[in-house]
Amino acid sequence: MHLLTYCTDGDDTPRLGARLAGDRVADLTALAAAAGARLPDSLLELIRAGAPALATARELIAGTPATRPLAEVRLLAPLRPGKIVGVGLNYVEHVAESHRTLDTERELPDRPVLFGKPSTAVTGPGQPIRHNADLTKQLDWECELAVVIGEPAFQVAEPDALRHVFGYSIVNDISARDQRRSGQWFFSKGQDSYAPFGPVVVTADEIPDPQRLDLSLKVNGRLRQNSNTRHMLFGIARLIADISSGMTLEPGDVIATGSPSGVGAGMVPPQFLQPGDLVEATIERIGTLANPVVDAR
Template sequence: MRLLTYRQNNQENLGFKYDGKVYNMEAFGKAIGKSLPNSMLEFIDLGLEKAVEIGKDVKHASTGDLSKCEVSQNDFKVLAPIPKPRKNIIGIGLNYTEHVAESARSLDTDKALPQQPVIFCKPTTAVCGPDDYVLLDPKLTKQLDWECELAVIIGKKGKYVENAKALDYVYGYTVINDISARDCRRQGQWIVSKGQDTFAPMGPEIVTADEITDPHNLNLWLKKNGVEKQNSNTKFMLFNVNDLIEDISTVFTVEPGDIIATGTPAGVGAGRTPQEWLQPGDVIESTVEGIGTIVNTVKEVVR
């Protein structure tokens, strides 16, 4: 299924996309005689099996049943799929070989390939939607940068997850742009650089794991003002999704609704010659094959 959260008439709702149209999940449940929630996290809590079941119901639903729950596009805004995660987003740094090299050149990080995943966090308040502004506070940063990434949504609780079984814990996937203020790192700590408000635009939907044949062979790319800046494939990750879930779950328990941003390939602004930084009015398009595109415009904060 392709699941999304949208706001209509000042209310957040859970929807799904089918044949290019958006439908309300709760209303669809009523149409087919099933009780379904109206929030993404509540639906994720039901498990991937329930999503697969409802996906089949959608495909077999009558035109009449679908028409009862189709969402009007009036006063309609797509939000981040999980507008308010329960926990901080789990970020992975330096997870593509060429990005390790460009970071070593431009950001003074270690040039050696990581032997374990580099883990950091982004606060839940960093989340914004697929068409929202990315806020640039010039009193905090002059070096605002982009990072297109595949994000993994966890679907069930796990501790010490075996590598071979790790994908069983994945609920789905979405797109995330790990916005970074390169001049806000503090003695090796990244949260000020990575965790400012709006620094985690994500969406436009969660595509459930049954719809993604191989998360380790997805093209991903980013454009700034229509010009391509990043273009790679998830097969080049140093630590794939299995590795990340195995490692993270040895540190802390993964739970339904957890978000893992799996790292970015080369082509960030800091690694370019000359370096490029995002400016007010810049438009960033982040795309992952099979999932979709998020488009965010940079806006200056005045304070």
């Protein structure tokens, strides 16, 4: 299933939905009420409710439910994670360009490089990325596969790790390159709107091999990133095992699995986002996450 959160014109109430064939949206909350079924009314609560709730959602859309065109609704971020665990330097070519332009280590890391993004950084499809020129002159993009956790994971063995995945989405790991502080990335990557997320969460059963997905990013229609998740230095199972070795991953948490090469800081000369730009991050089998850049001052 392609699960999403949306609202309609004249009603800002978030609604739990599913994207169906033909770019149609089914209202899962309304379907459940009509069928006399019990179903959480948010994607986060659906994830936390586990397999029975997911099975109910599948049953509700198995027939011919009433739908509306996707173009008639406004998509929101699918959910607000309890925590976002970012992964740095997880594609070999990005390690090289980061060493050349961002003074990171030349050698490939022997363990995942981890950092956090707060949930307040999350913004939805079509929502603005805030460019505050008083804080940054180097606002950059990073298209990343997002892993949404479905079951609690603590000290999980790598062979069992993917069993804890609910689904996959897209995160654009926006970064103010000139706001790194003594090597710390939290403020650089954690400001409001620095985690565009969506447009949907695709359940894990529809992506049996997440290490074979094309991903790309365009700025104003020009291709900037183009790679495949098979080029990750540390695959998703390894990331879950490593993170959960000392930290509990909870349902609804998100792992942003790292960026391929092609970031603005790596271009010659470097190029960074400016107000008026449009950023489009695309991942195979998930869709495109598009966000405008606006002046936040």
